[in-house]
Amino acid sequence: MRILLLAGEESGLIYANRLKELLANHEIRGYDDYGFKTADLAVMGFMAVISRLGFFINVKKTMERAIDEWKPDVVCTIDYPGMNLKLAAYAKRKGVRTIHIVSPQVWAWKAGRIPKIESSLDKLCCFFPFEPSLYKSGFAEFVGHPLLEDFARSSTGEIVRDRQLLALLPGSRLGEIERNLPIMLETFSLLKVGKAIIPAANERAKEKIDSILAASTVKSSVEVRLGGARELLLSARAALVASGTATLEAAIARCPTVLVYKVSPFLAWIARRVIKGIKHVGLANIIWEKCGGEGVAPMPELLQEDFTAKNAAKLLKAYFESDQEYHNAAERLDVAVKLLDVGSSSTFERIKDFIVK
Numbered sequence: 001m002r003i004l005l006l007a008g009e010e011s012g013l014i015y016a017n018r019l020k021e022l023l024a025n026h027e028i029r030g031y032d033d034y035g036f037k038t039a040d041l042a043v044m045g046f047m048a049v050i051s052r053l054g055f056f057i058n059v060k061k062t063m064e065r066a067i068d069e070w071k072p073d074v075v076c077t078i079d080y081p082g083m084n085l086k087l088a089a090y091a092k093r094k095g096v097r098t099i100h101i102v103s104p105q106v107w108a109w110k111a112g113r114i115p116k117i118e119s120s121l122d123k124l125c126c127f128f129p130f131e132p133s134l135y136k137s138g139f140a141e142f143v144g145h146p147l148l149e150d151f152a153r154s155s156t157g158e159i160v161r162d163r164q165l166l167a168l169l170p171g172s173r174l175g176e177i178e179r180n181l182p183i184m185l186e187t188f189s190l191l192k193v194g195k196a197i198i199p200a201a202n203e204r205a206k207e208k209i210d211s212i213l214a215a216s217t218v219k220s221s222v223e224v225r226l227g228g229a230r231e232l233l234l235s236a237r238a239a240l241v242a243s244g245t246a247t248l249e250a251a252i253a254r255c256p257t258v259l260v261y262k263v264s265p266f267l268a269w270i271a272r273r274v275i276k277g278i279k280h281v282g283l284a285n286i287i288w289e290k291c292g293g294e295g296v297a298p299m300p301e302l303l304q305e306d307f308t309a310k311n312a313a314k315l316l317k318a319y320f321e322s323d324q325e326y327h328n329a330a331e332r333l334d335v336a337v338k339l340l341d342v343g344s345s346s347t348f349e350r351i352k353d354f355i356v357k
Contacts, residue, residue, distance in 0.1 A: 001026045001356060004072040006063070006087060008041040008080030011245075015078050015101060015146065015348070022352045029070065034062050041080070060086060067091050074099060076355055089120035099123045099354055103131045103140065107290065125351050128283075129339050130290035143350040144342035147245075151230065151252050159234050159254075164194030166316065167236035167255065168222075169229060169246045170209070172201035177208045179262045180242045185218040186309035187240060193320055196222045197236070199229040237326070238319040240312055243281050243301075251284035251298060252337050256319040256329035259285075259299050260307045288336040298332040 005028050007016040020028055031041060036059055060083065067075065067090060075091040077084035079102040088098040103126045106114055114135060117124065124140040126132055132140040166188055170181040181198075188196045198213075200206035209224050225232075229246060233239060233253035241247050243261040250257040259282040280286050285297045300315050302308075318325040342350070 001074070002070065002072040003028045003355060004063075004067065004070070004075045004091075005030050005078070006075070006080070006084055007031070007078040008038065008083055010038060010042065012078040012080055012102075013038055018146070018348045019076070019352060019355070022348055023355065026356070029066070029072075031059075031063070034066055036062075041083070056083065059083065063087050064090050067094060067096060072096060074355055076101065078102060085117065085120050092120060092122065097122050099125065099351075101125045101351060102127060103134075106134060107131065107286070123354050125354065127340075127347075128287055128290070130287070141350075141354070142342065144347040145248075145340040146347045147248060147252055148337070148340055149346055151249075161237050162195075162235055163237050163320070165236045166191065166193050166196045166320075167229075167232045167239035167241070167250075168196050168198045169239065169241040169250075170198070171242035171244060171246075172205055174204065174208050176242055177205060177212065180260060180307075181209060181212050182216065183260070183262070183307060183309050183312070184240050185213070185216050185222070187312040187316065188222065189218045190309055190313035191316055191320065193237075194221065197232055198222065198224045199232050200224060200226050201229075202226075238316050240316065243303075245283070247299065248283040251333045252340075254330045254333050254337070256326055256333070257299050258312055258315045259301045260312060261301075261303050262307050263304070284333060284336040287339050288332075291339050293336070296332060298329075298336045 003023060003026050005016050005019065007013045008031060016030065040055070064087065074097045075088055076099045077088050081104045084100065088100055092098045098121045100121050103124055104113060104117065118136055118139055124135065125143045126140050127143070127145045129142050132142050168184045168188065170177045170184055198209055200209050203226070206224060206226050213219060213222060213224065230249060230253070233250050233255045236255055239250050239255050239257040241250050241257050241259055243259055247257065247259050261281065280289055280297060280301060281303065282299045282301055284299050285301065288298050302311050319329060
């Protein structure tokens with residue numbers, strides 16, 4: 001079988017590599033086989049895309065030509081919806097079976113895209129349990145979330161937490177670090193717990209973190225590491241985490257967490273008018289909300305003007321000083337995470353079955 005497997009971002013490449021292991025007996029091609037590197041494809045922001053419009057037109061035409069000439073049996077696209085769904089739609093018009101992995105966030109904004117997504121694909125594989133119900137019956141399938149399997153593989157047995165350790169995850173992008181980390185460091189100073197550890201996502205992030213820490217009055221008892229976020233979340237008593245996938249990792253680690261985020265006032269103004277389908281921004285909270293959760297959300301959120309050191313320290317202090325508050329928070333996270341479990345078969349085994357059926 002010929003499989004065109006298209007992943008345009010680093011996270012998608014990780015998923016693609018997992019699938020390649022399961023599909024080793026089949027012929028597989030991707031963007032890289034046609035000269036396109038992930039670093040060039042993974043451009044963030046409208047203006048960044050516009051500035052390289054010629055490049056992306058070339059990508060689209062080249063991959064359409066690949067579909068015409070190589071004639072794959074199935075086109076499997078992974079996330080990266082701006083380009084991948086266009087290519088999937090082209091392939092489907094040519095009579096090629098199409099599968100997409102990771103639902104676009106139609107539950108947050110642009111629900112009007114749903115009919116177009118349905119017309120572009122034969123099957124949609126979703127990582128969140130509430131997503132299939134947004135689409136027509138039989139079109140979308142919940143396959144579990146790969147992070148659950150990642151944690152299960154990396155687990156070393158009983159979790160032992162350091163009662164005086166705070167995890168600080170300010171985000172992976174430089175702008176996120178600049179906005180979030182100074183307030184996080186101030187929060188740590190107010191808490192007066194023993195130690196804080198910051199896991200940098202990459203070398204550039206570590207350089208930025210180091211520079212902010214050097215200019216801060218909070219230097220002692222703060223350690224910066226390259227990577228290791230998952231291990232940290234399994235050992236910390238509590239965490240202060242910038243909104244993103246890391247908050248879901250914190251939930252899976254059952255680490256009581258305060259979710260924070262701050263953007264420019266202009267972007268916040270836009271977001272509040274565009275994002276209509278959800279009350280929360282944290283993934284664990286969204287899963288809990290969309291699956292009918294009641295009572296207190298699994299993860300408190302401090303956004304924009306509410307994200308202050310004083311507010312964050314007050315919430316975190318309860319997790320450090322009260323075992324009951326700590327256990328209540330961990331149990332709420334456990335409720336949300338269990339909604340991601342689909343049983344014994346792995347996420348990628350399920351996806352493979354859709355590809356080779």
